[in-house]
Amino acid sequence: MKKLLPVLILLSLVWxxxxxxxxxxxxxxxxxTCCWSGTVYDHGNxxxxxxxxxxxxxxxxxxxxxxxxxxxxxxxxxxxxIAEGFNYFAWIAPIFIGLLGITIIFxxxxxxxxxxxxxxxxxxxxxxxxxxxxxxxxxx
Numbered sequence: 001m002k003k004l005l006p007v008l009i010l011l012s013l014v015w016x017x018x019x020x021x022x023x024x025x026x027x028x029x030x031x032x033t034c035c036w037s038g039t040v041y042d043h044g045n046x047x048x049x050x051x052x053x054x055x056x057x058x059x060x061x062x063x064x065x066x067x068x069x070x071x072x073x074x075x076x077x078x079x080x081x082i083a084e085g086f087n088y089f090a091w092i093a094p095i096f097i098g099l100l101g102i103t104i105i106f107x108x109x110x111x112x113x114x115x116x117x118x119x120x121x122x123x124x125x126x127x128x129x130x131x132x133x134x135x136x137x138x139x140x
Contacts, residue, residue: 019056026052026065031077039079 027041027049040048055065069077081090 022062023049023053023056026056026062029062029066029079030069031079033073033077036076 024041028039030040030048030052032038032040032043032045032048034045034047035043037043040052052065055068060068066078075082
């Protein structure tokens with residue numbers, strides 16, 4: 001009996017740690033429905049935090065809890081969109097835009113390596129240079 005008590009205490013600590021990890025994971029996966037400006041974890045929506053903790057303590061799984069909120073609020077409540085249908089665009093667009101940006105940078109770097117010729121100005125190359133010089137001297 002003396003050996004069983006420490007084992008039970010250790011198991012309860014491990015189980016409590018798993019529950020708290022699941023609660024944090026769920027809070028990071030759901031948007032706060034009070035203002036939709038961030039996740040429950042970041043925003044601190046107390047009502048949803050208590051509801052999530054209650055569901056986890058009742059033994060519900062992550063999928064069951066996420067499905068509950070999806071039915072209640074729609075897919076908008078998920079912080080990370082489901083990768084299906086039009087939502088693929090949310091996953092592919094950042095990659096496409098990044099590759100496009102890198103391509104533009106490489107093309108710009110490649111085309112600007114050519115050094116422009118420096119034009120040398122001589123007196124003969126400027127039309128009316130004698131007249132300009134004369135007028136400048138008169139102004140002094």
